[in-house]
Amino acid sequence: MMALATVVAIAGTLLSACGGASSSDNSSKKEKKVKIGMVTDLGGVNDKSFNQSAWEGLQSFAKKNDLSAGTKTDDDVRYLQSTQATDYTPNLNQLIHQNFNLVFGVGYLMAGDMTKVAQQNPKANLAIIDSAIVDKSNKPLKNVASITFKEEQGSFLVGVVAGLTTKTNKIGFVGGINSELIKKFENGFKAGVKSVNPKAEIYSQYAGAFDAPDKGQAIAATMYGKGADIIYQAAGATGNGVFTEAKSEKKDGKKVWVIGVDRDQYEEGLPENVTLTSMVKRVDKAVNDVSQQTKDGHFPGGQILSFGLKEDGVGIASSKQNVSKDIINQVNGYKEKIIDGSIKVPTTDKEFKAFKS
Template identity: 70%
Template sequence: MLKKRLAVLLAFVVVLATALAGCGNSSAGTTAKKSFKAGMVTDTGGVNDKSFNQSAWEGLKSFGKDNNLKVGSQVKYLQSTQASDYSPNLNQLVHQNYNVVFGIGYLMQSDIQKVAEQNPKANLGIVDAVAVDKNNKPLKNVASMTFEAEQGSFLVGVVAGLTTKTNKIGFVGGINSALIKAFENGFKAGVKSVNPKATLYVQYAGAFNAPDKGRSIASTMYTEGADIIYAAAGDTGNGVFTEAKNRTKNGKKVWVVGVDKDQYAQGLPQNVTLTSMVKRVDKAIYDVTARTKAGKFPGGKVLVYGLKQNGVGIAPTTKNISPKALAAVKTYKQKIIDGSIKVPATDAAYKSFLATLK
């Protein structure tokens, strides 16, 4: 009789233990799901630059919304006011156990590499650069997101070349670097492909967070006769918009070509945004974050986003673009995708490209 009671009691204990274990697993799964966190560190342009950093943050917030993650805790950004903030900000998110931490911009490359090597179990991402180790090999815990910005810049160059009335067009860059040179050379190639007589003005501000400098450069270019300026300069480019709106308000119609995201609203109420070269940083951030959450973080890989991947292109707002220019954009886009046009990203490649137009 005692043995029978012991057997029943043992069976009850086993059933209870199994039930509790099941509850424990369910709770753990829920906690794991809720504990996913993704963060990013801005460059000095700031999260409200209406361009590069803002696009990245919009992508991260969109992922958070789609996955019921709380903004400010599970989805978060840290703003950098100077370059010395990069490493501390990256480390802060890593040490807070964020599942993936993004550095927004090539200026953070060395900081990302340092933090990645010091924290080999951390998942990091870098935009517009390829993170490598001391042997120049891609770091296995960093996803490098790159964009063929020259391709999208070529298309807005086509629009500018077919829209200008003065045959004078400007380009304002942030920091003179290989990355921004790709914007410049792609843009110039697009202009010259449809308007070989156009004169091009190029100047760099030396910073991505100097709107006053951007406005000053734009003022000089517009005074010299340019009626369209492409600004690839982050927050510095906002100064170009300010100058264009003031001039248009005072009776002289000029245009700005925006960058990174659709900047049509930035040109209002004077309506000075001709078009924008959309660089889908938001799409890349969302993509890598989703892969990370699914357990497929693309560490050690170089992800390329070009026209073929819809990673760059013309902004969806096209009301200020003529039908002729839109048709030309469509034609050139296909030529770039199928490889019949190789868009130049460097000064040397641009020089060679011009030779093919003669």
């Protein structure tokens, strides 16, 4: 933090002594408010997943700093919702041209647009969730803070929960778009399952979208129909369909579970109580931290920030209502091994194959 110059302090003292100081003098100027903007991806701000978590982080930042937050043009903290991919660039540019001090893009699907917009607006401060923005020479762009997570680590832990909880030895994974990012969720999860239950059979399928709950429900119905009693979903709003199907199956008398993602999704399983646990990805914490750094004059532009178990960036939901203490103790043991490097969690199919062997 920058300290006031000694001469200013002395001058203030002299003015006070002479009766010339007032509550509105230069030493107590009102602090200039910061403006932070956010552009959602197609899942929308109420996706009950990472868009929502990002917005919750900004709302927390706004409350802490006495700022207004919403969708009004005069709000200090504001989001714009994208309904199609072609909205990304104009939404980012709109906030930049309205002089927001920092603009977040939520989701790796925005990486191309973020790169283009950042290069066209070198004086703008930008940040992206789930991607690293680099130039043609593979160097990070100086006006973009890239926020990434070690999703495979948190996914490993909920895999341990699934492997120790399943009664049928059949477990499902539903992904949004088959990509390098979501493969981290899948392979980390499968590694966790296999570490404690080598005999478990794992079904994996991708919906091809993050905003298609109907597809998520159809895939879940197939997996539950094949005997899976636990499904881990990493599919954004598509994953809401997995919860819908699980609750329907529960009403029919079947004991099935869903493992939530990105935020604690315990409430998404109510009233049928189908959420076993959730892999929490602290997008809210990361967004809050980067916003505060920017407000304090330390925007982390050009940095690729990585949040894992060690940084409390990923983990298992704190609610844990449906996980036994014995299983949690085992999860904590694996957590320590991952943090100290004893276990290197796979992120790709190739790494998972080597891990399993």
